Amino acid sequence: MHKTLKRAVTLIFLGICSIGPTSLLASAADPLPSWQDTQTKAAITAFVQAVIDPDNPRFVPQDQRIATLDNDGTLWTEKPLYIHVLANFERMKEQMQQNPSLKKQQPYTAIASKKLDYFKALYENQGLDSLVGQLMAVPYGGMTTNDYANWIRNWAKDWQHPKFKRPLNQLTYAPMRELITYLKDNQFQVYIFTADEGDFLKLFSQELYGIPPQNVFGSSVHRDFTMREEGTAITRAYRIQYINNWSAKARLINATFGHAPTLAAGNSNGDLQMLQYTSANGGLSLLVHHTDDKRETAYDSHTDKVMTNAQKHGWTVIDMVQDWRSVFSK
Amino acid sequence: MHKTLKRAVTLIFLGICSIGPTSLLASAADPLPSWQDTQTKAAITAFVQAVIDPDNPRFVPQDQRIATLDNDGTLWTEKPLYIHVLANFERMKEQMQQNPSLKKQQPYTAIASKKLDYFKALYENQGLDSLVGQLMAVPYGGMTTNDYANWIRNWAKDWQHPKFKRPLNQLTYAPMRELITYLKDNQFQVYIFTADEGDFLKLFSQELYGIPPQNVFGSSVHRDFTMREEGTAITRAYRIQYINNWSAKARLINATFGHAPTLAAGNSNGDLQMLQYTSANGGLSLLVHHTDDKRETAYDSHTDKVMTNAQKHGWTVIDMVQDWRSVFSK
Numbered sequence: 001m002h003k004t005l006k007r008a009v010t011l012i013f014l015g016i017c018s019i020g021p022t023s024l025l026a027s028a029a030d031p032l033p034s035w036q037d038t039q040t041k042a043a044i045t046a047f048v049q050a051v052i053d054p055d056n057p058r059f060v061p062q063d064q065r066i067a068t069l070d071n072d073g074t075l076w077t078e079k080p081l082y083i084h085v086l087a088n089f090e091r092m093k094e095q096m097q098q099n100p101s102l103k104k105q106q107p108y109t110a111i112a113s114k115k116l117d118y119f120k121a122l123y124e125n126q127g128l129d130s131l132v133g134q135l136m137a138v139p140y141g142g143m144t145t146n147d148y149a150n151w152i153r154n155w156a157k158d159w160q161h162p163k164f165k166r167p168l169n170q171l172t173y174a175p176m177r178e179l180i181t182y183l184k185d186n187q188f189q190v191y192i193f194t195a196d197e198g199d200f201l202k203l204f205s206q207e208l209y210g211i212p213p214q215n216v217f218g219s220s221v222h223r224d225f226t227m228r229e230e231g232t233a234i235t236r237a238y239r240i241q242y243i244n245n246w247s248a249k250a251r252l253i254n255a256t257f258g259h260a261p262t263l264a265a266g267n268s269n270g271d272l273q274m275l276q277y278t279s280a281n282g283g284l285s286l287l288v289h290h291t292d293d294k295r296e297t298a299y300d301s302h303t304d305k306v307m308t309n310a311q312k313h314g315w316t317v318i319d320m321v322q323d324w325r326s327v328f329s330k
Numbered sequence: 331m332h333k334t335l336k337r338a339v340t341l342i343f344l345g346i347c348s349i350g351p352t353s354l355l356a357s358a359a360d361p362l363p364s365w366q367d368t369q370t371k372a373a374i375t376a377f378v379q380a381v382i383d384p385d386n387p388r389f390v391p392q393d394q395r396i397a398t399l400d401n402d403g404t405l406w407t408e409k410p411l412y413i414h415v416l417a418n419f420e421r422m423k424e425q426m427q428q429n430p431s432l433k434k435q436q437p438y439t440a441i442a443s444k445k446l447d448y449f450k451a452l453y454e455n456q457g458l459d460s461l462v463g464q465l466m467a468v469p470y471g472g473m474t475t476n477d478y479a480n481w482i483r484n485w486a487k488d489w490q491h492p493k494f495k496r497p498l499n500q501l502t503y504a505p506m507r508e509l510i511t512y513l514k515d516n517q518f519q520v521y522i523f524t525a526d527e528g529d530f531l532k533l534f535s536q537e538l539y540g541i542p543p544q545n546v547f548g549s550s551v552h553r554d555f556t557m558r559e560e561g562t563a564i565t566r567a568y569r570i571q572y573i574n575n576w577s578a579k580a581r582l583i584n585a586t587f588g589h590a591p592t593l594a595a596g597n598s599n600g601d602l603q604m605l606q607y608t609s610a611n612g613g614l615s616l617l618v619h620h621t622d623d624k625r626e627t628a629y630d631s632h633t634d635k636v637m638t639n640a641q642k643h644g645w646t647v648i649d650m651v652q653d654w655r656s657v658f659s660k
Contacts, residue, residue, distance in 0.1 A: 251554075
């Protein structure tokens with residue numbers, strides 16, 4: 001190769017390969033177009049720019065740049081009921097059609113008689129009498145994890161949200177999906193920490209958020225392992241292994257990474273300790289506040305503790321009306 | 331830019347960027363130089379080349395290309411005692427110096443009187459009476475996880491293995507570290523599934539293996555979360571959360587990824603179900619067989635079930651004498 005050409009090629013190769021195509025795009029366009037140009041957006045971008053800058057006192061090395069995001073009410077809609085709970089109701093209706101005697105026992109009685117207060121009373125329980133136990137362990141007990149995945153995928157195929165008349169991928173918040181991409185473009189490793197069962201969300205996390213199943217940490221049911229003649233089988237037991245809510249989220253984050261996240265986002269009291277753990281260690285805590293009755297649902301249930309702490313610790317509160325140009329993904 | 335130059339630059343850029351520097355190097359040199367040119371090495375490389383080839387029936391898409399490796403006896407030496415156990419003994423001796431009355435209670439009595447058979451009897455126990463409970467939960471109970479990390483790091487600093495007179499990083503197996511690099515170069519995501527406590531290995535996994543802490547899944551103690559005036563504190567409780575051995579490894583792999591690994595490696599009965607789960611789903615199961623009394627330690631304790639299954643299911647058995655040119659990392 002001609003010497004000048006060779007040098008030109010080398011320089012261009014080193015230059016372009018080290019910058020990379022993502023950064024080129026990122027600098028050209030607004031990475032958060034669904035966010036209004038408010039203080040909230042400015043606080044997020046200023047924080048991210050600080051932690052990626054080696055000369056900034058807030059700099060966080062790339063290998064420790066972790067984001068932990070709640071899902072229900074933070075990345076996708078959770079009202080009038082958690083999406084997964086709506087799936088579980090359909091599962092139980094199907095089971096009652098096949099075996100009507102199930103109606104005589106809980107949680108089936110509550111569904112059959114439409115007395116959903118039964119579930120509300122379980123909110124802070126542990127074990128099989130918890131929401132996770134009654135809604136996630138019981139209706140799928142004894143199933144292999146493969147059969148479970150097939151049942152859920154099949155349910156999701158044609159399902160539409162009863163209120164918003166949208167499929168799963170359009171129930172996610174466009175601004176939060178942009179935030180995930182923005183964080184990844186700035187070398188954050190993005191994880192979901194949900195109180196919902198991990199097995200459910202893991203089936204959709206890659207498609208919805210570009211987050212692989214192994215980066216989703218949720219509640220879990222115990223499973224049984226058997227070696228059979230035709231192969232191994234892993235089945236779901238009628239037993240809870242972990243409920244990933246309240247302090248359990250902060251504890252599992254600590255157990256997973258060995259340190260606090262650089263950024264965390266949540267929306268309810270179940271996220272309290274995760275957000276405390278993050279801000280107490282110099283990270284950014286984001287709180288999605290559901291103010292928007294026009295485009296989504298305005299509510300303050302299960303938010304008293306996080307709202308008080310947001311004030312006290314200076315967390316960044318996202319006001320859906322003020323801060324989001326659009327709500328749902330298209 | 332001159333038109334021909336521009337076209338040349340574009341072609342070279344596209345070419346080099348899509349191949350990437352790793353592949354260029356990989357094709358030039360033997361990726362497994364510490365392995366003898368035996369059938370074992372050939373089986374490993376043939377398998378890896380098959381699963382990365384889209385035209386091969388064994389092809390595994392990149393996002394599902396997971397490797398799960400045991401650590402003790404698979405990636406580093408475990409005899410005469412697990413390395414972590416040696417650390418725990420030093421911890422307990424330190425505690426007894428500060429508080430001699432501890433000698434009256436287990437597990438301290440066993441250490442003080444050198445009756446280590448006490449621990450052998452705990453091997454298959456659960457809860458606080460298990461090996462994990464007596465050796466990992468009790469000696470560090472009530473400590474913050476930060477203080478724990480500092481204690482362990484400080485212990486490791488000048489520590490040498492009593493038999494091999496080597497520091498931590500030279501107790502790892504050179505062929506297995508090469509295997510990890512080879513797998514990563516072929517777009518495997520590499521995880522460690524250890525029966526040892528995750529909190530211990532997570533402190534060293536990046537340095538030793540290039541595996542970040544969040545990719546290490548081990549046994550765990552329960553932890554407590556408290557919000558104090560000066561910040562959050564996460565402390566280690568006198569309680570076991572998970573013992574990641576036997577079928578628990580296969581179950582946790584299933585819960586983490588939603589599917590079986592593409593490749594797994596182990597060395598003892600504690601890895602049985604992980605290896606069964608892998609091979610029953612088309613993956614490669616590797617079994618490290620400790621045959622080498624000259625360079626390491628020859629033993630067959632806790633291997634009867636995995637050896638029988640290796641024969642039955644055609645797992646690839648690594649004979650340390652025959653298959654490894656060198657054993658320890660330098």
